[in-house]
Amino acid sequence: MSPFVFTLRDAPAQRLDLSPLTPDRLVGQSESKVAAIQLQTTRERVLVGDVFKIRMGDAAQIRFSGGSERFDRIGAGMSQGEVSVDGDVGIQAGRLMQGGRLAIAGNAGPWAASGMTDGCLTISGDAGDRLGGPLAGETLGMRGGVVIVRGNAGARAGDRMRRGMIIVEGKADSHTGSRMIAGTIVVRGRAGRLPGYLMSRGTIVTVEGSDGLSPTFVDSGVHDLLATALMARYIQTYSPGVAAMLRRPWRRLLGDMAVIGKGEIFCPVAN
Amino acid sequence: MSQLTVNGIRVDDTFAEAFEMRATALTITAHNAAWARQAAATMTGFATSVIGCGCEAGVDRVLNPDETPDGRPGVRVLLFAVSTTELQKQLQARVGQCVLTSPGSACYAGLEADERLKLGNALRFFGDGWQISKRFGDRRYWRIPVMDGEFICDATTGLSRTAVGGGNIIVMGATPETTLAATERAVEAIATVPNAIMPFPGGIARSGSKVGSKYRGVIASTNDAYCPTLKGAGNSALDPDITSVLEIVIDGLTSDAVAAAMRAGLRAILALGPDRGALRIGAGNYGGKLGPHHYRLKDLLS
Numbered sequence A: 001m002s003p004f005v006f007t008l009r010d011a012p013a014q015r016l017d018l019s020p021l022t023p024d025r026l027v028g029q030s031e032s033k034v035a036a037i038q039l040q041t042t043r044e045r046v047l048v049g050d051v052f053k054i055r056m057g058d059a060a061q062i063r064f065s066g067g068s069e070r071f072d073r074i075g076a077g078m079s080q081g082e083v084s085v086d087g088d089v090g091i092q093a094g095r096l097m098q099g100g101r102l103a104i105a106g107n108a109g110p111w112a113a114s115g116m117t118d119g120c121l122t123i124s125g126d127a128g129d130r131l132g133g134p135l136a137g138e139t140l141g142m143r144g145g146v147v148i149v150r151g152n153a154g155a156r157a158g159d160r161m162r163r164g165m166i167i168v169e170g171k172a173d174s175h176t177g178s179r180m181i182a183g184t185i186v187v188r189g190r191a192g193r194l195p196g197y198l199m200s201r202g203t204i205v206t207v208e209g210s211d212g213l214s215p216t217f218v219d220s221g222v223h224d225l226l227a228t229a230l231m232a233r234y235i236q237t238y239s240p241g242v243a244a245m246l247r248r249p250w251r252r253l254l255g256d257m258a259v260i261g262k263g264e265i266f267c268p269v270a271n
Numbered sequence B: 001m002s003q004l005t006v007n008g009i010r011v012d013d014t015f016a017e018a019f020e021m022r023a024t025a026l027t028i029t030a031h032n033a034a035w036a037r038q039a040a041a042t043m044t045g046f047a048t049s050v051i052g053c054g055c056e057a058g059v060d061r062v063l064n065p066d067e068t069p070d071g072r073p074g075v076r077v078l079l080f081a082v083s084t085t086e087l088q089k090q091l092q093a094r095v096g097q098c099v100l101t102s103p104g105s106a107c108y109a110g111l112e113a114d115e116r117l118k119l120g121n122a123l124r125f126f127g128d129g130w131q132i133s134k135r136f137g138d139r140r141y142w143r144i145p146v147m148d149g150e151f152i153c154d155a156t157t158g159l160s161r162t163a164v165g166g167g168n169i170i171v172m173g174a175t176p177e178t179t180l181a182a183t184e185r186a187v188e189a190i191a192t193v194p195n196a197i198m199p200f201p202g203g204i205a206r207s208g209s210k211v212g213s214k215y216r217g218v219i220a221s222t223n224d225a226y227c228p229t230l231k232g233a234g235n236s237a238l239d240p241d242i243t244s245v246l247e248i249v250i251d252g253l254t255s256d257a258v259a260a261a262m263r264a265g266l267r268a269i270l271a272l273g274p275d276r277g278a279l280r281i282g283a284g285n286y287g288g289k290l291g292p293h294h295y296r297l298k299d300l301l302s
Helices: A031-035 A226-235 A240-246 B033-043 B084-099 B120-127 B176-191 B255-272 B297-301
Strands: A003-008 A052-055 A058-065 A082-085 A101-104 A120-123 A143-149 A163-168 A184-187 A191-193 A203-206 A210-212 A218-223 A250-255 A263-267 B003-006 B009-012 B015-029 B056-063 B074-081 B106-109 B116-118 B132-136 B139-146 B149-154 B156-158 B160-173 B209-211 B220-222 B244-252 B278-282 B293-296
Touching: A031 A052, A163 A226, A184 A226, A203 A226, A226 A240, A226 B132, A226 B139, A226 B149, B009 B255, B009 B297, B015 B033, B015 B056, B015 B084, B015 B156, B015 B255, B033 B056, B033 B074, B033 B084, B056 B244, B074 B084, B084 B116, B084 B120, B106 B156, B116 B120, B120 B139, B120 B149, B160 B176, B160 B255, B160 B293, B176 B244, B176 B255, B176 B278, B244 B255, B255 B278, B255 B293, B255 B297, B293 B297
Parallel strands: A003 A058, A058 A082, A082 A101, A101 A120, A120 A143, A143 A163, A163 A184, A184 A203, A191 A210, A203 A263, B009 B278, B106 B149
Antiparallel strands: A003 A052, A218 A250, A250 A263, B003 B009, B015 B074, B015 B106, B015 B160, B015 B293, B056 B074, B116 B156, B132 B139, B139 B149, B160 B244, B160 B278, B209 B220
């Protein structure tokens, strides 16, 4: 069956909340009902039919033809199926995602994968700040699933992450894995300043090192651990290039000793 | 007892009687195949019979690096016990004392099932707070710091409630040498059958037992009917030309695995012939009233 396609008519006049357009919520809906779904984030009402041309199809495969940095909360809360976007998206893409696959061909704004618990989010471009992180007032960020960023990630990627895997194939800005509780972050390019800032547990791999580590991390030497081999095997299907780079000895830093110090950063041997 | 003769060897018209057991499987890896085998051998030592060892265990097969979770050489081990509680106890003690301690080892779930037994979830406390949990997809590992690096262990492993223990072949020959030769051939053949183990030394038991004893409190005693030195006294089941008897006991994750293993063993003994091997083949049972699985030798040969 062909996918369910939303084709963007014109650039949206306001930010849109696209969270209703997930496989979970579109299954069994008629075209008229779908066209009448409200997407506005201001007092001016915007319906799906105003913004998109709709081609009905399999609600388990939703495609957005055309993107915008005003596409907020796309794929939010989805638990099954596939959603793909041909272009950019705005804030909170895949927020609280529980399953399924969300693929963004362009860039994503801040808080992508925020509080995600399962599923797979792929961002082919760059990700904004606080990838996987919690919103204000929340205590936990990402709690499961896999996020792959083919480009660069903004600051505080994996903030307060509790479980799951974030793979950044490009560079990451400062404070990667800040306040991390557990989980795994791999940055293939160089990480910005202070990765693992106040992390209590969890694993960060900075394949090309970072712009500066907190002095509250201690060097535990160079190790060739099975854990990184198992990590490489798991990553293989998501990012073969990164997986290949993991299979070697790493310098292991323990921290952040400013908190409980049970986290680890793997960095190049000559760091 | 009625018999049929195949390739000059007498095959009793009888059956092996086997019981349902709880079982699990592990994949043990190490830097090289020798150390993987060492860890597996240590862990499955003193695990010949549930009568005295708490469990029955053995090596199912050697694994190539591309068959193991960490890409290193490995060995698949099977453990069988009469209850889930005892299996959990034996698993924890044996992995903790024999695999965790073995240089470079790692231990992974070797059986997928909905019901789980604790593996790393029980051993992690050895880490004294330094242990690290790592979840990759639906697998959760424990990383326990040890003196040569880290011991990696799956959090849990699968439990089978439909495993079968007690499949057996009784090999009878003219001399100890020919009887052993035939039994060794059978062990070699059975070793190639997946999901089945032979828990006794080298796969062979020379002291088959019967239930009970004349002595109070002794739950098993020598199988006097098959002891050649007792021919002529009591209820000997042996013919005049038999002077040596050996037994192969087989445990399998499934009834089909036990049947396949017995079939492989029988064929190997028959192929060797009576001059260099066995004169007669039998099987042990309790009249068919105790164990739900019956493996009739005649059926296995058809």
